[in-house]
Amino acid sequence: MRKFVSAAIGAATVVCLPAAGLAGAQALDSDDQQVDFTVTPMAGGGLSVMTGGPQSTLGLAGEGGTASGPLTLFSVTDTRGGRTGWTASLSLTDFTNAEAEGADIPATAATYHPPAEATGLVGGGSAPRLARDIPLSNADTPFMTRTERTHALPLEVATIPNAGTAMTVNLDGAAIGQYSATLTLSAY
DSSP states (O other): OHHHHHHHHHHHHHHHHHHHHHHHHSOOOOOOOOOOOOOOOGGGOOEEEEESOSOOOOOOOOTTSEEEEOOOOEEEEEOSOSSOOEEEEEEEOOBEESSSTTOOBOGGGEEEEOOSBOBOOOSSOOOBBSOSSEEOOSSOEEEEEEOOOSSOOSOEEEEEOOTTOEEEEEOTTOOSSOEEOOEEEEEO
């Protein structure tokens, strides 16, 4: 078995050498293409966001009451390398009823109750919530602002914990059924 492998490798070497020699001796048809790219420094990084999961469930709610429950945790990763802060915001689509077409609950019926502050901050400064209760809408609604750092560091992963946070939805006039909406986290 060992001799067979050696012979196969030797044959491959013999076949490849003449082909390489012919390429240099004969003119081949060819065409060139320029390839451009830019490498940016880590300091030129950016902001990215992530949620702790694809779904949050507010639970059962009675007619005319409120639906409420915790959301998954959020995080903001900052690789810009400077001292500049950021603002986190949420936008919410209208809640659609799975059984009754057109029986939507507007996003403006929802309120987000963020934690007092983000955790995992580095380089000094703080990231407090803007208010205890943040009315939501279809547009980006800021809820937390990271102040400028006292030290420039290349990486920060700030966590906006779900402990003590919740969303409430006012159900006045809402039809009976199961509702869903999409909550989008962004940072700038």
